[in-house]
Amino acid sequence: MNVPNPTNKDSNMAIFDFTENLQTSIDAMDSEHRFLFDAINHSYELIRTDKHQAYTYFDTVILNYVEKHLTHEENIMRKNNYPDFEQHLKAHTLFRKVVMELVPAVQAGDPKAFMEVYAISMGWLIGHIEKVDKKYGKWYAEQNLTAKINAEESASSL
Ligand SMILES: [Fe+2]
Ligand SMILES: [Fe+2]
Numbered sequence: 001m002n003v004p005n006p007t008n009k010d011s012n013m014a015i016f017d018f019t020e021n022l023q024t025s026i027d028a029m030d031s032e033h034r035f036l037f038d039a040i041n042h043s044y045e046l047i048r049t050d051k052h053q054a055y056t057y058f059d060t061v062i063l064n065y066v067e068k069h070l071t072h073e074e075n076i077m078r079k080n081n082y083p084d085f086e087q088h089l090k091a092h093t094l095f096r097k098v099v100m101e102l103v104p105a106v107q108a109g110d111p112k113a114f115m116e117v118y119a120i121s122m123g124w125l126i127g128h129i130e131k132v133d134k135k136y137g138k139w140y141a142e143q144n145l146t147a148k149i150n151a152e153e154s155a156s157s158l
Contacts, residue, residue, distance in 0.1 A: 015044055016122065022129050024137030025146050026076070028153035032069045033129055039065065040122055047118075055114055059106060062121070063099065070096070073133070076153065080145055082136055091132055095124050 018037040023030050039062050046054035070092045077085045098120060105113030140146045 016040055016126065022126075022134075024129075024133050025141060026137055026153070027150045029069075029073060029076070029133065029137075032065075032072065033125075033133070036062070036065060036069065036125060040125070043118070051111065051114075052109075055106060055109060058114065058118065059103070063103070066099075066121070066125075067096075073136075076149060077136060080140065080143075080149065082139060084135060084139070088132060088136070091128060095128070 016037050018034045022033060024033075039057075043054055043058050043062060046057055074085075074089060074092065076082075077088060082088070099117055102113050102117040102120075106117055137146075140149060
């Protein structure tokens with residue numbers, strides 16, 4: 001399936017592409033991941049033009065959405081008895097902890113903390129989708145659960 005890249009439409013400044021190899025085949029998860037890529041690219045543009053707006057956007061939009069996404073993903077795994085759930089949850093928990101430790105400094109306007117949390121989040125997100133999230137996509141497909149999950153989740157994307 002060809003995935004439209006939401007970042008191509010308005011600039012050549014996009015640094016992260018949502019490529020086909022990042023798809024899990026769970027539509028709600030793919031669309032949330034795609035939103036995050038779009039938001040990350042937007043925050044990258046903001047860093048170059050308006051740092052304070054970038055901090056606010058990162059704090060209010062991206063972190064908020066990441067948390068909603070992680071919870072949504074965990075709910076689907078739990079509901080479908082995904083066997084690697086505990087391990088996947090550990091990865092999410094560790095990420096939450098690392099980010100939360102930096103958030104107060106970001107909120108206080110510390111540019112170093114912002115760049116650190118930005119780099120950690122982007123790196124983690126891309127690596128996590130590719131190496132960890134894709135595993136549930138494969139397992140759901142093997143269990144013939146993909147269509148069922150897509151039908152259940154079609155009305156509940158964020
Ligand atoms: Fe995940
Ligand atoms: Fe995810």
